[in-house]
Amino acid sequence: MDLRFTAEELAFRDEVRAFVREHLPEDIRAKVLSHQRVEKDDYVRWHRILNAKGWGAPKWPKEYGGTGWTTLQQLIFDIETGLAGAPRLLPFGLTMIGPVLMKYASPEMKARFLPRIPNVDDFWCQGYSEPGSGSDLASLKTRAVKKGDKYIVNGQKTWTTMAQFADWIFCLVRTDPDAKPQEGISMLLIDMKSPGVTVRPIVTLDGGHDVNETWFEDVEVPLENLVGEENRGWTYAKYLLGHERTGIAGLGHCYREMRQLKHYAQLADDGRGGKMIDDVRMRDKIARLEMDLMALEMLLLRVASGDGGKGPGPEASIVKIRGSELQQDIAMLQHEVAGPHGWPYAPQWLEPGVEVPVDGPAWAPAASSTYFDMRKTSIYGGATEVQKNIIAKMIIGLQG
Structure with missing residues (x-):
């Protein structure tokens, strides 16, 4: 492997450095470099600055509004923005649910949600872990029962990072309680403003409030918010986790x-x-x-x-x-x-x-x-x- 940058890659690195030096707000940079709390508005402002440049989705293909960058360009961008004091890009839309929608969602669902992610027009969170179903995710108990043109969702999620800010949650639910654990799970997109959704803070060791409990009590979710096919959510969940783990x-x-x-x-x-x-x-x-x-x-x-x-x-x-x-x-x-x-x-x-x-x-x-x-x-x-x-x-x- 040749570890030397090409002239084009060096030029790209210089372009990223110059842009971030000029456009990263100083108050956000100061927070990050001082290890102070970065708030929702800070994340959204930085995302929208990047999106105005056309860099709102560094890892996405051009057909979905991304940059189409090579793997090395993505790493250069990650390193240079990190060194400059920029906050990490929010992963929930960009590197978690976004790739799942690109691969598995219907054309209508793609058109509805994907264009809004790079500009953080929708703030996303993840509904996977539950009390007793973290490492053993397939044992999750949150239920979604089909009733007319809706699913009725009941259950609890935990460790839902930034749920207090979120507009939407991509959520794993059990739609077939009689199937084998991995075969009875579906993925739903749930509006966090829906009646019956309650978010309760979990204060962590550093005194921060990044994670939460999220409760669902008779929450109505339109059938059209099902990602892909019913009872195939485990396949989508594993695909998402691969992207999440790489980003971590x-x-x-x-x-x-x-x-x-x-x-x-x-x-x-x-x-x-x-x-x-x-x-x-x-x-x-x-x-x-x-x-x-x-x-x-x-x-x-x-x-x-x-x-x-x-x-x-x-x-x-x-x-x-x-x-x-x-x-x-x-x-x-x-x-x-x-x-x-x-x-x-x-x-x-x-x-x-x-x-x-x-x-x-x-x-x-x-x-x-x-x-x-x-x-x-x-x-x-x-x-x-x-x-x-x-x-x-x-x-x-x-x-x-």
Whole structure:
């Protein structure tokens, strides 16, 4: 593999850098680089700036309003926007339900929903996990019963990220309770403003409110909101999860946080009159993470370029594990660099304009929040243990 960029790829990188430098709002950039909370309006503003440029759907084909970029261009875009301090693009529409609709939805459903995703005219969330049905997703119990020209949905979803902002949820429901678990599931698109939908917050370790419980009580959903065919939702769910797991790797995020880690190490005292970056053991830890980051980038290129247009296969589980672990390792080392200055922590310190009342660097408590937040990466999108089972069965060929 030739790891050198071509002249065209270097020109593309320069174009992305210049655009982001000129158009990324400074208040959003400051929040991201300071590990402060990024709100709904921040995400929507950035998406719409990109969409006005024609970059609202970096991984989509041109026929659906995407860029038609190569795999390498997509990675360059991810890295450069990450380094510049741009927030991650919302995955729910772009890399989760969007590809499913392109492959499985009716022409009418595609025309109705796909054009609205790149501009975030609809804010999406995911309705997969339930209490008792997370890793064992096929055991889900939320029911959808056909009644006239509607489905009546009852049940509960949990860990629904950003459901408090969402206009729509793509939801797995059981439509045939007598079939085998995987064969009785369908996928519905549900308007979150429908009567009977209730969202309740789940406050996480860092004091944030990204995830929720979502309840459905006699929610009416038009039959036309069924994705593809009834009782084939498990097929669509697996296809979606492949795209989600590949996206979880967060290459641009990792590049930015590695740079932040080095910056923190240059600022932090080592307790012996020097800086943390001067400690040979710290430099060794940073170097090891940099090698892991290079390996992750090569892995992403290999997986994304080798799918032949079919979408991510079981190799996405390898990407998901390595990306999750690397994000956690970088956050853990940031927290180590912060040392005792990172121990005091209050969620309100992550709000813009709030003064951090600690005797130490202002970035140190934010390093703690990132450490807390990154603990979830090895769980969402399918826990690491589940991914290892998939690798063992689908790639290595072991039978449990």
